[in-house]
Amino acid sequence: MTVNLGPSHPAMHGTVRLIVTLDGETIVEAVPEIGFLHRGFSKSSEHSTWHQVLPYTDRLNYVSPILNNVGYIMGVEKLLGIKDTERSQYLRVLAGEISRITDHLTCIGAIGLELGAFTVFLYAMEARELLWDRISELTGARVTTSWTRVGGVASDLPPGWEQKLRDCLPRVMELTGEVDTLLTRNRIFIDRTRGIGVLSAEEAVDWGFTGPCLRATGVNYDVRKAHPYLVYDRMDFEVPLGASGDTYDRYILRLEEIRQSHRIVLQCLEQMPPGPILIDDWRYALPPKKEVFGSIEGVMAHFKLITEGIQVPPGEVYVYTEGANGELGFHLVSNGKGKPYAIQVRGPGLPILSALPRLIKGHAIADLIPIFDSINMIGGEVEQ
Amino acid sequence: MTKVFVDGREVEADPRDNLIEAARRIGVAIPYFCYHPRLSIAGQCRMCLVETSDAPGRLVPGCQVRVKEGMKVVTSSPAVRDNQRGCMEFHLINHPVDCAICDQSGECKLQDYYMEFDHQPSRIRTSKLNKPKREIFGPLVVYDAERCIMCTRCVRFMDEIAQEPQLAVVDRGSHSLISTFPGQPLDSKYSGNTVDICPVGALLNRDFRFQSRVWFVEKSPAVCTGCANGCNVYLESRGNLIYRLLPRRNEEVNQVWMCDEGRLTHHETNEKRVEQGDLARAIELLRPIAGKPGIGISLSAQCTNEEAAAAFDFGARIGAEKYFFTARLDGDGDDFLIRQDKNPNRRGVELAARAAGVTLHDSVEGIKALVAFRTDGLLLEKPLEVFIAIAQNQGIEGQVTLPCQSVYEQDGSVINYYGRLQRTWPGVPAERGESAPAWSWAERILAGLGIAGAPRSAAAAFDLLGLPGLKLEAIPEEGVVLEQLLPAQWPKRAPRPAGAAR
């Protein structure tokens, strides 16, 4: 029996379609079909200036947009050969880790939701909303942040924001703890997730897994530790590892990563130095508003940057950061103009999604859903 | 050839070259404001100062200094860079914060050079000098003294190229500005060129002013339809509108200039267009009389070669009795770029007629039905039984009027007054209504009447012209001179093919 799940199906986040061949309730074969959310990211980027690509990156992994912003802008900075200010590095890490927490909360909530534990989903969403409120105070928008800039970030911490964050983090962790209570040791949940969607470490590496799904199999690879960028080398955090690479491990690993990200956020708040948040070089960063309003030099630099974009020297870079779901790579090619020649994104979701048929083969159709959720496919980054 | 070294690289330069041109040969761009290759050297802006081996320890203006055998030129030493920065700073002292309202921004040399050579905040703390803004110099040109950097390119152009000295520098020092003479506006027929050569936003085109930003419009090559000279131009268009025409370099037709009249020819394409046509009704009207005597074809000298060829083809297939030639009336001409014949393709229509072996009549008479391929200059003394017009602009209404594409919108070719066959390209991205080239309408009418074989593309129509060895796609960008059409008499200063007699 062939059953068609999606593209419009309650459990198919991000509109993906699974053509599932069943034997009774056992899955013989599953073919994921993507493309329903395709937006032509690469092609659209070629017609935008380097800065105008930024809103597109918001929409890659739309649950942790700041991590995409950071990854992309780091690529442009690498092409330009410049480095952002120290404070902006801390800000990027801070906001990025908050985004990671929101992403993991969403994933955990979705696992709960699809397993019928709707309450878990709502608790996770409640915690996520608290953090997104902070993000919106910081960046001006909850999800479509477009927050980073070449050479820094768009806005500094608003007054009183740090205290607000410190106020809301305990509540976030409390709700995370309640999710923990409701799911982690619950036998129904464990029966549904343990030994389901198992992938060995070797196979995971072969499939190109990264991020929590890879670490759930026991492979110790986290870009933040393996190739530290920004100020991650100054942060004290641990990389949790799973053992068996099943849905349960993927779930519990995300739960643990939330706690680790929480630690990083607190450390960032402690260590963050004062200083500028944007480099002072008018070839790359827009001049301060005062100069734009009042001096011809400022307004000319401003006009050139807006109309023609940042002049990026010809070259080709691949920049990889640890996105919420794994290694988020940006391959940027510049031909020396104000617009990218080509941009490709290595979304962590695609290799993981492509392993889905392997993961769910032989399981019941009811297991498809938790497996699908635990790999946390985000339509935006899989189908650029 | 003279051998010089620019930034350590060897350059084979013409002995008449100055340093800027020599450096340009290997792609090294020395910045300049006042220099123009076709104008005399002024040395006003000091932007082009470079170091040479001839004058160690001091900087020399690249525009004034000619190359010398073995000369070593350094264009990016710290001293040169420092001078460039200083020059920029100097030019910007009194420059108003006007990018937002200045039409030049986007193609402004100040902006380009600032980003390339300066990109530093301003150190000036005094207020800027106020000068007249928005001086209307003439019908096409408006002047803003604050933005002017006194490169005097415009003054030199009017003196040397237009040869109508209408501009001058008045006042002194930082108060100096460009001015017209009292009671004498800048009304030269070439005044638009001063806008083109102005490196900043001081002289602006009143026709284009505030219509669009320069980075929104798309450039595409075309041939001006204003007169028989066939100046090479760039169209700048967006959507289905053409915003302005700029001269395109062609040494043998218009050098780098064009006249004011030609600059305004795009208005015909933008305004008062016929947009819809009832093809079915046209076919209905023609069906009973097709093949019977009494059908006339008229075509205007505004037609492209393809349209003209298709018109004769159409006439032959439908059994036309008579062919009529219409044209716009002659206007003023001069001995430089402006011709009296205000039609872009009189020679082409004549050529097509010769190829088709028909005779062209001037006044429309002796027929019952008329199909007009473009209606410019068409005069009907009495109403006809059937009158189908393929027209670009509103004005003459036939029983059926089919919308014709402008020359700027279609693929095709025209022949200028001295027989230069020049290609023109579709330059407007968006379609205007149902408009189509006249040859396309001819083909569709014939198809509706059940007559096959008419040319279905511009290239096919071009082939009817019977020009051996030439294909439409193969016409080079600068055009081909058809030797048999070369005139005996040349206007005095008009650019002409290299071998032509002066």
Added chain:
Amino acid sequence: MIETPTARLAFEDFGPAIPPRPAFGRWLAGTIAGWTAFVAFLLFISWLLLAIAALFARLGPIGAAVGNIVGLILILVMVTATLLTMADRKWSALMQDRVGPNRARLSIIPGLRNRPLKGIPHVLADVLKMLFKEDFIPEGAMNNKVLFNLAPLLAFAPAFMLFAIVPVSPEVTFLGQRIQLQVARVDWGILYVFALASLAVFATALAGWTSDNKLALLGGLRASAQLISYEVTLGLTLVGAFIAFGTLRLEEMARLQGMLGPALRSAVVLAARAGDFLVRDDSVLFGWLPSWGFVYQPIGMILFLVAAQAEIKRAPFDTPEGESEIIGYFLEYSGLKSGLFLIAEYAETVVVAGIVTTIFLGGYHLPFIEPTVVRHFDFAWLSVFQVFAFIVKMLFIIWVMFVVRWAFPRFRYDQIMRLGWKMMLPISLFNVALTAGIFLWAGREGLAWMGGIEWLAIIAFVALSARAPRAEEAPHASH
């Protein structure tokens, strides 16, 4: 030129409009008033049910039955089930830190135009929506249109008929009529429940099959297997109760869990003679423990609740629906038919709660104070309170079932089967054997002791059993 139509809006219409913070005192007063009104409303409903029954009872025995049908099934079950659709959403909202539905307005009533009324108009809105939505029958179902239409009826009707044997009040003289709030008093009592409940499986199977939809078919298959399996456990869990009470009749079971009839009457008479204010409730075990079914049958009660939850296909046993997997056997239904499936689920919840209340929670009995109430008021007042008590207990059970529903993830289909056959069936068999043994050995007193010990064991088990180490206590990889 590009023509774009433009919008002119009054910008004052939208903008931050933050209401002032309400005073805490006002909120408190409102809350207290609201709860008082709720209790008063329940009391009024109790009185109304009795009054209706008494009114119809004037028309003779058939009239009495009709009165009970009207009062219990049409008013109590139907209204409760309807309200439960709302309560489910509101309660879940409270559990999940939400506000819950509050958009619908009774805009045709002048004074209530802009009042959300805590979301109550949603009940009406839901009903109207169900009634007026297009009744769409998929093409594939047209071949079996009769069966397709029959399925929701088969789901709906038994759910309501089940309540016929639930006693809501004791036999009492109310408004001059001898009445008891129970539709049918039959010897085979609870067997009626099992007989009718098994009809529901036809509804799911028919719905799944006739929908001509693979996912619905899967749902129907899952439902038939699940329902049939849990029927066994459902029956066995109650066998212990039969043993304990020695009857199948629910009204008997209810009566046995408190003082009624002559015993109550004589106790009150004695107390009146002595002038006591309080009258001792002799049915109370050991002086403090109401002799309710849960005392005798702890395991039976828990298992019954679980099995009933599975039987009415509610989470965590909602695999037949499985909204995130296969959407459910009623996938292709729309409009009123879909509504029938949904309301049947809630009606079944009410019925199960009613049965649990009757068998395990003392039915309509008020512990400790029944004789005192009769001493100071009279039997008619007592019955009003008893109906009230029944409704409150029933609501509590419903609430517990809802908490269960919202707290757990869903089982997988095979895990449900394993739970049913390998865990619940053996335990319930064991429970039957144990109960029978103890009853033969020590009678009901012994059963009470056994129950007490079992409760202690369960509480100790829940409170003291070790929790496996938490995730964060385990070592991390770090480098």
Added chain:
Amino acid sequence: MPRTDLSPGERLYLREAVRGMGVLARHFWKNLFGFRDPAPEVMERKGRGVNLVSTINYPEERKEYPPGYRGMHRLVPRLDGKPRCVACYMCATACPAQCIYIEAGEYEEEAIEKYPVRFEIDELRCIVCGFCVEACPKDAIRMDTGTHAPAVLSRPLAVFDKESLLRGPAVEHSTDVLTYRVPLKTPPR
């Protein structure tokens, strides 16, 4: 994380069931009897007896958007009520969604020559990235209205024109042309 097996208590469902129900029941009773402060900011709800409900009853209750929030656009007026905008098209250029349509016109008498005859924003196309605000060299467009674009019943209604966008407090900078420059001496011929 080495795998830990379930303890016997957990294997029997009941223990975790009770714990889970406990969490829910705690939320339920706290929210049922808690004092719901409809103040929009959840973080400010502190103190005893306050419930946990974080949902906001939009539109009766509204959350105040934070100061930096990118809301609906407005065209900033000058002190004399005309828009500060000089129709430089920077916002239209910077906009990745191309939602801004401008037509420029000319003031006859003022030192600022250019002004927008038409200035329209299609709020449906807008992706609220804020690049237009960043791109404006005249501080003429801002997204500080503290509201968002309203819901509309048809697409054309989401296109806001100059008059409806021009609102909010007027702004003047010392660097404005009108502030420091003498009036145009020679009116255009």
